[in-house]
Amino acid sequence: MKKNWWKVVAVVFVLYTIIAGFLFNVPAQPILHETIRNLYFHVPMWFSMMTILFVSLWHSIKYLSKSNIESDIVASQAAHTGMLVGALGLITGSIWAKYTWGAWWVADTKLNGAAITMLIYLAYFVLRGSIDEEQKRARIAAVYNIFAYVMLVVFLMILPRMNDSLHPGNGGNPGFNKYDLDSTMRMVFYPAVIGWILLTVWIFTLRVRLEKVKRKLLYND
Amino acid sequence: MALFFAMLLVSISASAQDTPAVEMATGLYQSGKIYVVVTVISVIFIGIVTYLVMLDRKISKLEKEIKK
Numbered sequence: 036m037k038k039n040w041w042k043v044v045a046v047v048f049v050l051y052t053i054i055a056g057f058l059f060n061v062p063a064q065p066i067l068h069e070t071i072r073n074l075y076f077h078v079p080m081w082f083s084m085m086t087i088l089f090v091s092l093w094h095s096i097k098y099l100s101k102s103n104i105e106s107d108i109v110a111s112q113a114a115h116t117g118m119l120v121g122a123l124g125l126i127t128g129s130i131w132a133k134y135t136w137g138a139w140w141v142a143d144t145k146l147n148g149a150a151i152t153m154l155i156y157l158a159y160f161v162l163r164g165s166i167d168e169e170q171k172r173a174r175i176a177a178v179y180n181i182f183a184y185v186m187l188v189v190f191l192m193i194l195p196r197m198n199d200s201l202h203p204g205n206g207g208n209p210g211f212n213k214y215d216l217d218s219t220m221r222m223v224f225y226p227a228v229i230g231w232i233l234l235t236v237w238i239f240t241l242r243v244r245l246e247k248v249k250r251k252l253l254y255n256d
Numbered sequence: 257m258a259l260f261f262a263m264l265l266v267s268i269s270a271s272a273q274d275t276p277a278v279e280m281a282t283g284l285y286q287s288g289k290i291y292v293v294v295t296v297i298s299v300i301f302i303g304i305v306t307y308l309v310m311l312d313r314k315i316s317k318l319e320k321e322i323k324k
Contacts, residue, residue, distance in 0.1 A: 042312075046305050053301055057294045063278035237308065244315045251322050 042237050048230025052076075055223045062217055066135050073131050075223050079231035080124030081149075085191070086232050087239055088117040088156070092184040095177035107173035108246050110180060114159055116239040120231075121153050136201055144198040148190035155183045 056075040064071055091113035098106035128146065133139045140146060162179055166172035195202070216224060284290045 050298060050301060053297050054294055057290060057297075063280050065278050068279055069281045237312075241308070241311055241315060244319065248315065248318045248322060 041233055045230050045233030045237060048226045049234060052223050052227035052230060059219050059223060070131060070135055075227045077127040077131060079228045080120045082228045083231045083235040084117045084121040087113050087235050088184060092180060095180040098173055098177045104173060109243055112242040112246055113239055114156055116235055116242060118156055120235050125149060144195045144200045145202050148194055152187045152190050155186050159183055
C-alpha cells in the first residue's frame with residue numbers, strides 16, 4: 036500500500052473533479068453554455084498524452100545509451116497508453132466541437148495537429164511490427180520515437196502559437212490566459228490534470244508489468 | 257434636440273452592452289436532478305477503478321509466481 040499511494044491520489048482527484056466539475060459554478064459564456072465543464076475532462080486527456088509520450092521518449096533515449104531491452108518495452112507500452120488517451124481526447128473534442136463550433140471536425144490548427152501527431156505515432160507501431168529482430172527493432176523504433184516527439188512538440192505546441200485557432204487563446208498562447216479560467220475553475224481543472232495524468236501512468240505501469248510477465252513466460256528471460 | 261439625440265445614443269449603446277442572458281442548465285440544478293448525473297458517472301468511474309485494482313492484483317500474483 037505504501038508504494039501505491041499515488042494511485043489513491045489519482046482516484047481521489049478524478050472523483051473530486053467528477054463531483055466538483057458538475058456541481059461547482061461555472062461562468063456563463065455564450066456558445067459554450069454548460070459545455071464549458073468539458074474542460075475538466077477533455078483537456079486533461081492531452082496533458083496525459085503529452086506526459087506519457089514524454090515517458091516514452093525518455094526510455095527510448097535510455098535504450099539508445101544503454102541498449103537494455105527493458106527500456107524498449109517501457110517506451111512502446113508508454114506510446115500505446117498515449118494513443119489511448121489521445122484517441123479519447125480526439126473523440127471528446129470532436130463531440131464538443133459539434134455542439135459549439137457546429138461540426139464534428141473543423142480545419143483548426145490544433146485539431147489537424149493532434150490528428151497528424153496520432154498518425155505519426157501509429158507509424159511508430161507499424162515500424163515496430165515490421166522488424167523481426169529484437170535489438171534492431173528497438174534501436175530503429177527508439178530513433179523514430181525521438182523524431183515523433185519532436186513532431187508532437189511542433190504540431191501541438193509551436194504551430195498553434197503561430198496560427199489562429201478556435202481554441203481559447205487563439206493566435207498566440209494555446210494555453211489559457213487569465214480571462215479564460217476563473218478561480219473556481221482552476222480549483223477543479225488543476226486537480227483534474229494531475230488526477231488523469233496519474234491514472235494514465237497507472238494504466239501504463241499495468242501494461243509494462245503484463246508485458247514483462249508475458250516475456251518471462253514466452254522466452255524465459 | 258441635439259442633447260436629446262446624444263442622450264438617446266448613449267442609452268442605446270449602454271443597453272447594447274448588457275449581454276443577453278446565457279442559457280445554462282438552471283432547471284437541472286434547481287430540481288436537484290444533477291445529483292443523479294453525478295452519481296451515475298461516479299459509479300461508472302468507481303467501477304472502472306475497481307476493475308483496474310483487480311487487474312493490478314492479478315498481475316502482482318503472476319509476478320510473484322514467476323519469481324518462485
